[in-house]
Amino acid sequence: MTLALPSLPGLTPVVSKTPVWSTAVKRAASGRERRTERWAYPLWRFKLSYEVIRDEPGVYLPSAAITDGAGDAITDGQGGDILDGPGVPLDEQAQLWELFNQVQGQAGTWLYLDPTDNQVALGPVGVGDGATTSFQLCRQIDSWVEPVLAPFDVSVFDDGVLRRDVALGAGGQITFAAPPAAGQVLTWSGGFSFICRFESDALSLERILARLWSGKSVSFTTVRP
Numbered sequence: 001m002t003l004a005l006p007s008l009p010g011l012t013p014v015v016s017k018t019p020v021w022s023t024a025v026k027r028a029a030s031g032r033e034r035r036t037e038r039w040a041y042p043l044w045r046f047k048l049s050y051e052v053i054r055d056e057p058g059v060y061l062p063s064a065a066i067t068d069g070a071g072d073a074i075t076d077g078q079g080g081d082i083l084d085g086p087g088v089p090l091d092e093q094a095q096l097w098e099l100f101n102q103v104q105g106q107a108g109t110w111l112y113l114d115p116t117d118n119q120v121a122l123g124p125v126g127v128g129d130g131a132t133t134s135f136q137l138c139r140q141i142d143s144w145v146e147p148v149l150a151p152f153d154v155s156v157f158d159d160g161v162l163r164r165d166v167a168l169g170a171g172g173q174i175t176f177a178a179p180p181a182a183g184q185v186l187t188w189s190g191g192f193s194f195i196c197r198f199e200s201d202a203l204s205l206e207r208i209l210a211r212l213w214s215g216k217s218v219s220f221t222t223v224r225p
Contacts, residue, residue, distance in 0.1 A: 156188045
């Protein structure tokens, strides 16, 4: 089972997002420095602040009605609308603590879908050489590129043509059944999550009213697989 940070409908947390690098710095008596970068790409540190977290087990947000082609709600013949699901549970406090305890604080990893940074459109994969069949999916921020480690809904293109003989492996690695021809530009489109762990072995929530809590600092960082 793949664990993920729950998405809490109707709540928009304040998000802080920071790329973190690791650099070894040695300074001589003269003041001159030697700097050595330890990582090829950064870790990302997130901090979420929830003003309100609901604690209402057994209570659900209503689901949306299923509509027909004209946009009208489809009824059940008894005056009620047919809904697209049972609704969204409002036991948000329990959902957060459930994940935290399932992964045992900092010990386990889980996926975070950043609502503002989760899609790639024709991102870089590589260039075919007629022999290589395995490539790493990447994403690009302007001219800077980093690997994508937890992609989903992946489509791979060979010089703009969709390839259907591609297997998606762990860590964002893809494998072609037949190697792309030399000089062929490979790209991909799809979604991705961040592989994360909590930054603390304690998760503190404050009760502000009956069945209402707040989480001022839910902090976590990405990890290498």
